[in-house]
Amino acid sequence: MSVKTFKKGEVIYKDGDKITSVYLIQSGGANQCLMRGKKTIDLFQLGSSHILGDQIILGQATHPTAAIATTETKVLEIPVETLKQQYEGAPQMLKVIIKSLADRLRLAMNDVRSSKLEKDSSPCPEDQVAKVFGAVFHTANHKGDRSQPGRVVVDWNLMKQYSQRVMGEGPKRLEQAINILVKLKLALYEMGKAPDNPDGPDEIQKVHFLDLSLLESFFEFYQYYYFKGGRSELLKVDELCQQMLDGILKLSENEQADRFSIVSIDFAKFAEYCKNEIGINLNNDHFNRLEGKGVFMKRKNGGSGVLLQFEVKEFRSVAQSWKMLREIEKWNEKGFVDMDEKDEKPKKKTNGGPACPACSVELQAGAKFCHECGHKVVMAA
Secondary structure, three states: EEEEOOOOOOOEEOOOOOOOOOEEEEEEEEEEEEEEOOOEEEEEOOOOOOEEEEHHOOOOOOOOOEEEEEEEEEEEEEEEHHHHHHHHHHOOHHHHHHHHHHHHHHHHHHHHHHHHHHHHOOOHHHHHHHHHHHHHHHHHHHHHHHOOOOEEEEEEEHHHHHHHHOOOOOOOOOOOHHHHHOOOEEEEEEEEEEEEEOOOOOOEEEEOOOOOOHHHHHOOOOOOOOOOOOOOHHOOOOHHHHHHHHHHHHHHOOOOOOOOEEEEEEEHHHHHHHHHHHOOOOOOOHHHHHHHHOOOEEEEEEEEEEEEEHHHHHHHHHHHHHHHHHHHHHHHHHOOOEEEEOOOOOOOOOOOOEEEEOOOOOOOOOOOEEOOOOOEEEOOO
């Protein structure tokens, strides 16, 4: 255990971060909130003698909210393992009381969270994501023309009218959602002159959907985890996991899938890719991190070494969902979908300073646990 000091406005942890420590506030205070790009949605304030990260008692692996110091704040940092040892050693009746209070607090927090999100003025609040993309899918699926191979074509005016009349989805948010699909090359716009204004500028006439199955997978994936208690952390984008999954799919491009759609790639090649392209030394912590995001693969000994086996179709669907989530975050941050944004290659984790031996992210001086992956850090004496 150690005492840490956070300056006013400093982030203690973000929502979706792995819970590696519990913090007992000794002085100062913290704002528990939701971070949405540069915007924060305040939930409630905590002060002296309050605890941050107590959800670990209920088995939750990640923080459901962020915590930001409201003034200079001193906290006692208690590693999760230390807390678990203390908790397991407590009398059974005390453990029952603690768990009951923690569960009651979780329910209260969920009520406050839902209430705040209902008032969220973001272009696409969390509770509306499944609705808008579900409206896009069902309208295209029901009203689309399938005469062209490999695509479903919908008249733009028909789409707006049907989505608003049947699904209750406004045209402005509908268009921005489809802009994301166009940006990710899952749809195309067919432009042309409006019949009542032949000399005017080109306008959207039709939308060509190139893969409705991926769109269906996304909104079902989102609504399942958003409305399933305690699983919404799977909807937070983990940049490192996304880079690793992209690498797995890149290495599997020329591999032949078996009759069960299972693909095998060489573990050594993937480890080399991670080292050269991402800047990490691959280990079990990284596979645990992927599994924490719902990405599972089998490791099997082959003739030339260890093979990684997975269902490639499922991995492609997950990777696409993560890209959609990232674009929705940007949409809420900017207020619109930036169609001209350049796709920058993610930077490697190595920055020259003290780094985590597991994920290579830069560490703060004196850190005992990596804030990125939760790896225990052993500092040189």
